Amino acid sequence: MCLDDQVLSSYIDGELQEPWKTQVEEHISHCRDCKARYEYFVSLQETMWESRLRNEEITVHQERVWKYLEKTCMPAQPYKFRHRRITFSGPALAAAAAALVLLIGANVFFLVLSGGTAPGDFSIPVLSADGRDAAPQEEADPALMSVSARTHQTAAIAPQELTVEDLLYLLNLKGFEVELKRTEATAPVSTFGEPVELRDDPFQPEQDPESIADDAVEENGDDAYDDIYDDWDNDDWDVDEPDLEEDK
Amino acid sequence: MEVKSSGYESFRRIYREVFPILMRVAYHVTYNVDASEDICQEAFIRFYNRELSFPSDDDAKYWLIRVTKNLSINYVKRKGREQAAFDRIKKMPLPSMKTGEEHVLSDETRSIVQHAIQQLPEKLRTVLVLKEYGDLNYKEIAKILHITESNVKVRAHRARLQLMKMIDQEGIHVS
Numbered sequence: 418m419c420l421d422d423q424v425l426s427s428y429i430d431g432e433l434q435e436p437w438k439t440q441v442e443e444h445i446s447h448c449r450d451c452k453a454r455y456e457y458f459v460s461l462q463e464t465m466w467e468s469r470l471r472n473e474e475i476t477v478h479q480e481r482v483w484k485y486l487e488k489t490c491m492p493a494q495p496y497k498f499r500h501r502r503i504t505f506s507g508p509a510l511a512a513a514a515a516a517l518v519l520l521i522g523a524n525v526f527f528l529v530l531s532g533g534t535a536p537g538d539f540s541i542p543v544l545s546a547d548g549r550d551a552a553p554q555e556e557a558d559p560a561l562m563s564v565s566a567r568t569h570q571t572a573a574i575a576p577q578e579l580t581v582e583d584l585l586y587l588l589n590l591k592g593f594e595v596e597l598k599r600t601e602a603t604a605p606v607s608t609f610g611e612p613v614e615l616r617d618d619p620f621q622p623e624q625d626p627e628s629i630a631d632d633a634v635e636e637n638g639d640d641a642y643d644d645i646y647d648d649w650d651n652d653d654w655d656v657d658e659p660d661l662e663e664d665k
Numbered sequence: 666m667e668v669k670s671s672g673y674e675s676f677r678r679i680y681r682e683v684f685p686i687l688m689r690v691a692y693h694v695t696y697n698v699d700a701s702e703d704i705c706q707e708a709f710i711r712f713y714n715r716e717l718s719f720p721s722d723d724d725a726k727y728w729l730i731r732v733t734k735n736l737s738i739n740y741v742k743r744k745g746r747e748q749a750a751f752d753r754i755k756k757m758p759l760p761s762m763k764t765g766e767e768h769v770l771s772d773e774t775r776s777i778v779q780h781a782i783q784q785l786p787e788k789l790r791t792v793l794v795l796k797e798y799g800d801l802n803y804k805e806i807a808k809i810l811h812i813t814e815s816n817v818k819v820r821a822h823r824a825r826l827q828l829m830k831m832i833d834q835e836g837i838h839v840s
Contacts, residue, residue, distance in 0.1 A: 422822060423818070426822035427822070432802065432803050461825060461828060464774055465778060465793075466797065467775055469689065469798055470689050475684070478702045479685065481702070486680075486706070486710065491713070
């Protein structure tokens with residue numbers, strides 16, 4: 418008797434430790450019988466490897482599943498780089514909108530004051546220092562008149578004194594799409610510190626990962642199998658140290 | 666370093682590394698590419714949604730492989746039951762368990778080896794598939810299956826012997 422099949426199998430798997438590994442190599446080099454058995458094991462392994470799923474075959478599935486997971490599992494990832502979503506709370510948005518409107522409004526008014534009439538299909542009344550209208554008003558439409566009437570009451574109006582409503586109205590007439598949006602105060606994002614999503618999932622006590630991994634096993638099936646093959650877990654089957662016998 | 670299964674960066678890293686292994690394990694248990702894709706997807710969904718934490722990337726990997734292996738075996742069992750029920754209705758003898766993929770394979774030896782692997786008892790097949798297709802060593806397989814290393818060694822050996830026997834019975838010798 419030469420090498421045990423068990424030893425050969427471990428050797429092929431690269432699991433044989435020294436000094437047995439060297440002994441097996443030595444033995445195979447001069448025992449034709451064991452060499453043939455060894456080669457048969459190797460050829461079986463090679464045949465198994467031939468049918469192995471190749472990397473390029475896997476890539477398609479890998480990308481498809483990733484897209485699916487991105488879409489379904491993690492829609493509100495705070496650290497997503499490609500589709501980063503920024504949400505402001507209500508007051509912040511309103512303040513930002515007001516600042517923007519004031520900026521645009523101020524620019525429009527300075528333009529009007531310096532250049533006479535504003536570009537576009539209507540003109541904004543330009544106020545002179547003594548409160549008289551300096552610009553012709555024939556082409557101004559009635560809607561504009563109300564604004565001009567109101568502004569007319571205050572002599573020598575400064576742009577800062579216009580109300581947000583007036584500016585919005587004017588911008589609206591100019592054809593700007595002005596919309597003041599307000600988000601819910603209870604947006605699922607905290608307004609300070611790092612963006613942390615506040616989950617409303619019910620609390621789940623910490624579970625042992627291993628017990629969850631076993632969830633996938635169908636109960637009856639696996640247990641029944643355990644009974645049948647219980648003897649395999651018996652230590653009698655185990656060969657702790659390879660038995661090597663010298664060549665005859 | 667603790668690894669959170671639902672952390673975006675760690676999830677992405679583990680996905681990139683482990684998906685090919687899961688796909689191979691699932692495929693070589695079920696021999697059905699579409700089913701394997703579904704199984705891998707399911708495994709990662711569970712992984713993400715359970716919000717687990719692991720001591721290392723490797724432990725997360727073992728967990729995923731374990732779930733994938735279980736899902737794959739359940740798939741095969743279910744398929745087997747469905748096939749059996751179908752055969753009873755049709756009152757036909759049990760056909761050999763050939764799947765759609767097998768017919769496409771041109772290499773006869775390859776298909777015989779696949780067929781033989783499918784006939785192996787579950788416990789032997791799992792060890793052999795994890796060893797040859799999962800690129801795992803005895804120690805890792807032992808951790809995944811919760812058995813001892815020497816048990817892995819015994820099962821790998823027995824799986825090979827049975828495989829050879831079945832291939833010989835088919836009358837084809839591996840090249």
